[in-house]
Amino acid sequence: MSGPVVLTGRGLVGGIAEGEALVTREAVSGWGGVEPRRGRIIESRHELVGQSFAGKVLVFPGAKGSSGWSGMFHMSRLMGSAPAAMVFTTMNTKIALGVVVTHVPAVTDLDRDPFAVIRTGDWLRVDADRGQVIVTPRSR
Amino acid sequence: MRLTDGERAMLDGADGEAVAAAMDLLVRYGEVLGAERLVDTDNVCGANLFGSRHSLVCGSPTPDAAFSEHSLDAPRVLTIPPVRAQSYQLIGPMDTKHWQVQGLPQAEHDEIVASEKYSADHGIHLMNTCTPYQVGNVPVRGEHCAWMESSAVVYVNSVLGARTNVEGRESTGAAMLTGKIPYWGLHLEENRHGTHLVEVTTPVQSNRDWGLLGYWIGEQVQEEGIPVLDGITTTPDLVRLKHFGAAAASSGGVELYHVPGITAEARSVEEAFAGAAPRVRLRYGPDERRAAYERLNGTATDTSVDLVMIGCPHATLGQIRDVVRLLEGRRVHPDSELWVFTPRALRHIAEQNGYAQALEDAGAVLMSDTCPAIGQFLPKGTRVIATDSAKQVHYLPAIMNVQGWFGTLAECVDAAVTGTWQGVQP
Numbered sequence: 001m002s003g004p005v006v007l008t009g010r011g012l013v014g015g016i017a018e019g020e021a022l023v024t025r026e027a028v029s030g031w032g033g034v035e036p037r038r039g040r041i042i043e044s045r046h047e048l049v050g051q052s053f054a055g056k057v058l059v060f061p062g063a064k065g066s067s068g069w070s071g072m073f074h075m076s077r078l079m080g081s082a083p084a085a086m087v088f089t090t091m092n093t094k095i096a097l098g099v100v101v102t103h104v105p106a107v108t109d110l111d112r113d114p115f116a117v118i119r120t121g122d123w124l125r126v127d128a129d130r131g132q133v134i135v136t137p138r139s140r
Numbered sequence: 141m142r143l144t145d146g147e148r149a150m151l152d153g154a155d156g157e158a159v160a161a162a163m164d165l166l167v168r169y170g171e172v173l174g175a176e177r178l179v180d181t182d183n184v185c186g187a188n189l190f191g192s193r194h195s196l197v198c199g200s201p202t203p204d205a206a207f208s209e210h211s212l213d214a215p216r217v218l219t220i221p222p223v224r225a226q227s228y229q230l231i232g233p234m235d236t237k238h239w240q241v242q243g244l245p246q247a248e249h250d251e252i253v254a255s256e257k258y259s260a261d262h263g264i265h266l267m268n269t270c271t272p273y274q275v276g277n278v279p280v281r282g283e284h285c286a287w288m289e290s291s292a293v294v295y296v297n298s299v300l301g302a303r304t305n306v307e308g309r310e311s312t313g314a315a316m317l318t319g320k321i322p323y324w325g326l327h328l329e330e331n332r333h334g335t336h337l338v339e340v341t342t343p344v345q346s347n348r349d350w351g352l353l354g355y356w357i358g359e360q361v362q363e364e365g366i367p368v369l370d371g372i373t374t375t376p377d378l379v380r381l382k383h384f385g386a387a388a389a390s391s392g393g394v395e396l397y398h399v400p401g402i403t404a405e406a407r408s409v410e411e412a413f414a415g416a417a418p419r420v421r422l423r424y425g426p427d428e429r430r431a432a433y434e435r436l437n438g439t440a441t442d443t444s445v446d447l448v449m450i451g452c453p454h455a456t457l458g459q460i461r462d463v464v465r466l467l468e469g470r471r472v473h474p475d476s477e478l479w480v481f482t483p484r485a486l487r488h489i490a491e492q493n494g495y496a497q498a499l500e501d502a503g504a505v506l507m508s509d510t511c512p513a514i515g516q517f518l519p520k521g522t523r524v525i526a527t528d529s530a531k532q533v534h535y536l537p538a539i540m541n542v543q544g545w546f547g548t549l550a551e552c553v554d555a556a557v558t559g560t561w562q563g564v565q566p
Contacts, residue, residue, distance in 0.1 A: 068288075069308060101308075
């Protein structure tokens with residue numbers, strides 16, 4: 001078992017949150033791709049289809065699809081099924097507005113490729129005030 | 141982010157708490173984007189019609205509560221003033237004429253009607269369509285807009301040369317109250333040049349051809365890229381570009397494309413790339429078209445069709461007329477439904493023209509204001525749908541847990557008449 005790894009980037013929405021990582025290299029569709037009541041991915045061809053991000057740290061490239069992206073994640077917050085934090089790599093208006101209205105810590109522009117470092121199930125501490133993601137690998 | 145004195149005053153509450161909350165949202169959003177400033181806009185398309193799905197989670201049943209939460213991300217319920225910018229309601233949850241066909245309860249109907257009245261009272265134009273450019277909101281080249289609805293954004297950016305990013309409900313709500321939006325992304329000239337050169341080596345002519353091409357390009361380009369189409373030999377019309385853009389904005393995040401010689405900002409391939417070399421070169425031929433077709437039909441196995449949906453994005457009068465002609469002397473199968481969706485304004489014209497009656501006589505319904513994906517409704521017991529829209533067949537199976545067939549308008553009308561899908565791969 002290895003020790004924690006620290007990735008540093010740009011913190012977007014302030015705050016600190018911890019949770020299990022849910023990692024995908026595929027961008028996530030919000031409206032039509034997410035069911036907000038349980039925070040489940042429903043896009044039929046997405047590799048995470050059927051899985052929930054509720055309470056987890058979603059590590060993903062970013063947002064794709066409909067302009068309803070922010071509205072869907074906004075709704076997941078109101079329904080208590082939002083991710084604990086978001087770590088992503090590609091900025092666009094959908095993800096920017098999405099992280100703002102989800103009110104969870106979010107970090108991007110990391111100094112290392114998060115997909116090379118973080119695996120689903122790793123424990124993450126996202127400190128958006130300092131722009132840090134601290135990765136504690138799950139015992140394998 | 142740098143604010144002007146006027147913007148700073150709005151943020152500080154000079155125009156009231158709701159405008160301050162709107163400015164606060166724009167500042168938070170702009171700073172995440174890394175925008176240096178805001179830009180003025182007097183053309184905002186958003187989505188502020190709310191039913192129980194939205195009001196139940198607000199903690200207060202008033203329309204002000206829904207707007208404060210869902211349209212502004214405000215910290216508490218505020219009194220919302222009339223909008224400042226010219227503001228337009230996009231597609232919404234309900235057809236005010238055929239709401240019973242949707243299966244909506246009276247209480248839900250009443251709540252959405254009240255929400256419409258609230259929007260109208262605040263000066264939001266009730267266009268109720270995903271295609272504002274069909275019914276009078278036709279921005280000009282270079283006009284800074286703040287639009288939601290990815291299919292409309294890609295249309296006005298590309299075909300008309302307007303400038304908007306894909307905005308969301310909260311940013312358009314804030315733009316309506318302030319007349320401002322972050323100056324970022326596609327508002328800047330230097331971000332509007334081509335990145336991907338798509339060499340089209342197979343004829344692209346019909347609506348289906350354009351939908352397939354768009355769907356394939358979206359998958360290739362994903363979120364980062366402005367495709368430039370080379371090899372288009374037949375000038376497309378509004379319907380084809382509407383289908384193309386909607387498809388490309390569904391499978392990927394295409395917000396702008398260029399068809400040199402046809403769309404607004406590029407007379408040649410060189411101009412589309414502003415003299416630079418394409419970052420990526422792609423080729424679209426018969427194999428790619430087949431792959432897109434198979435992907436779009438990947439959710440369906442049963443050939444018994446319960447619903448045929450036409451009008452995603454909302455149908456033009458021409459499409460409605462085509463459906464009427466294809467139905468001539470035929471009737472929709474007793475086990476199927478045929479629903480055609482259009483903007484409310486065009487439904488009125490279709491009524492004047494007799495198209496609505498002709499559809500009704502054939503057992504079809506001409507609906508407006510909404511669609512099955514936005515409103516989340518289907519005929520009771522629906523397991524299989526068919527549509528001529530790549531976008532609708534991309535979304536509806538995921539949202540409503542049904543199988544979906546994609547094909548031509550003629551194949552779709554045949555499916556409604558026979559109750560059976562008999563589409564043929566191109």
